[in-house]
Amino acid sequence: MTLPAQQPATEAGDETKPKRIALVASKGTLDQAYPPLILATTAASLGWEAGIYFTFYGLDILHQDRFERLRVASLANPAGPIKVPNLLGAVPGATAAATKVMKNWMKGSNMPDVPEFVQMAQGLGVRFFACATTMGVMGVDETDLIDGCDIAGAAAFLDFAADADVQLFV
Amino acid sequence: MTTHTDIPDTHETLDTSGLLCPLPVYKAGIVLGRLEPGQVLELICTDPGSLEDIPAMARQRGDTLVASEDQGDTQRFWIQKGAS
Numbered sequence: 001m002t003l004p005a006q007q008p009a010t011e012a013g014d015e016t017k018p019k020r021i022a023l024v025a026s027k028g029t030l031d032q033a034y035p036p037l038i039l040a041t042t043a044a045s046l047g048w049e050a051g052i053y054f055t056f057y058g059l060d061i062l063h064q065d066r067f068e069r070l071r072v073a074s075l076a077n078p079a080g081p082i083k084v085p086n087l088l089g090a091v092p093g094a095t096a097a098a099t100k101v102m103k104n105w106m107k108g109s110n111m112p113d114v115p116e117f118v119q120m121a122q123g124l125g126v127r128f129f130a131c132a133t134t135m136g137v138m139g140v141d142e143t144d145l146i147d148g149c150d151i152a153g154a155a156a157f158l159d160f161a162a163d164a165d166v167q168l169f170v
Numbered sequence: 171m172t173t174h175t176d177i178p179d180t181h182e183t184l185d186t187s188g189l190l191c192p193l194p195v196y197k198a199g200i201v202l203g204r205l206e207p208g209q210v211l212e213l214i215c216t217d218p219g220s221l222e223d224i225p226a227m228a229r230q231r232g233d234t235l236v237a238s239e240d241q242g243d244t245q246r247f248w249i250q251k252g253a254s
Contacts (some may be wrong), residue, residue, distance in 0.1 A: 019230070042192040045199030046230035110189050120196065 020049040022161035024169040028057030030070040030102055030114070036170045037061070037117040043166075044124035051127035051164075053157040054149075058170075059134045062145045067114050074098040081105065122148055129157050178236050178248050181209040187216045187244065194220055195227050198249070202233060205251045210236065213247040220245050 021043040025036040036052050043050040060066040074080055074097070075089035081101035088094060106113065112120065122128070130149040134140065142151060150156070161167050184201050186194040194215045201211055213224060221240070224247045228235040232252035239246040 038192045041196050045192065045195045046227060047199075047232070048230070110193070112193075124196075124199075 018047055018049050019043075019166075020160075020164040021051070021166040021168070022157070022164035023050070023052045023167075024157075025052050025054045025058035025061055026056050027170065028060035028066075028070060030072050030099060032170060033058075033061045033067075033070050033114050034111075034117070036168075037114070037121055039168065040126045041117065041121045041124060044121065044126050048165075049127075050121075050124075051129060051157075051160050052121075053129040053131060053152075053161075055131035055134050059131060059138070059140060059145075061114060061118065062128060062130055062149055063140065064144060064146055067118060067146075070099075070114055071095050072098040072102045118146065122146075127160070129160070176237065177239075178210050178250070180212040180248065181205060183212040183214070185214040186220075187214060189215075190217050191219050191223060193217075195223055198224070198227065199231070202231065202249065202251050207251050207253050209251050211249045211251070213249060215245045215247070216243060220247075224249070 021039065023036045023040055025033070027033070036058075040050040040052050054062050060070060072080060072095065073089075074082065074094035076086065077089065077098075078086055080089070080098050082094070082098050089098075103113070128146075128149045129152045130145055132151050132153050135142075135151065182201055182205065184198060186197055189197070194213065194217055198211065198213050205211060215224065217223070224238075224245070225235050227233075228249050234250040234252060235247060236250045237248040
């Protein structure tokens with residue numbers, strides 16, 4: 001009988017189980033949509049299992065009518081793309097202007113937009129959990145969301161996150 | 171120019187010039203996914219983060235970074251796909 005070649009032991013001591021990352025995306029602004037999508041696509045590219053729990057405003061990232069139109073907050077965002085006195089962030093058009101600047105930054109850096117990132121993540125098998133409570137509270141229907149989301153509550157996400165090596169809240 | 175070890179035979183080359191994180195790792199992961207174990211990907215990067223990212227990617231995926239060249243604005247990496 002020939003034994004199979006020995007795999008080198010990993011740090012976790014279990015060479016068959018991939019690493020896992022569990023992310024919470026709770027923000028619905030354009031700038032805050034990127035980090036969870038970037039981390040999840042990267043983790044999946046490293047061979048990890050990745051899942052994102054989209055909750056509260058973060059659910060807009062999965063919303064078919066909204067994820068192309070996420071915006072940058074111009075008010076109460078001193079690090080925003082337009083450097084003006086903060087109060088001017090309240091004037092009409094300021095949010096649109098800040099959003100346009102950031103979109104131009106992204107385009108100029110060859111970065112995919114949010115819908116493209118969502119598609120990339122799904123293509124790599126990243127799991128999308130849509131918060132059922134958010135859907136109920138904010139009146140979001142399953143048909144409003146992109147295909148392939150798991151509608152789930154906190155327990156289902158924690159069940160996934162409990163076995164994660166990395167857990168992050170964005 | 172810094173060269174680490176001899177340049178191995180390359181099965182595929184991927185140029186990610188002009189792309190920032192996570193795109194070099196994302197695109198390299200797709201190519202490595204379809205290579206056979208033992209085959210080598212030559213990866214060209216201009217993202218300054220790639221000097222740290224690509225060795226980390228190889229470590230995490232179970233691939234081997236067999237050679238690299240730091241040419242200043244451009245980095246070249248040769249990654250041998252691991253067993254699984």
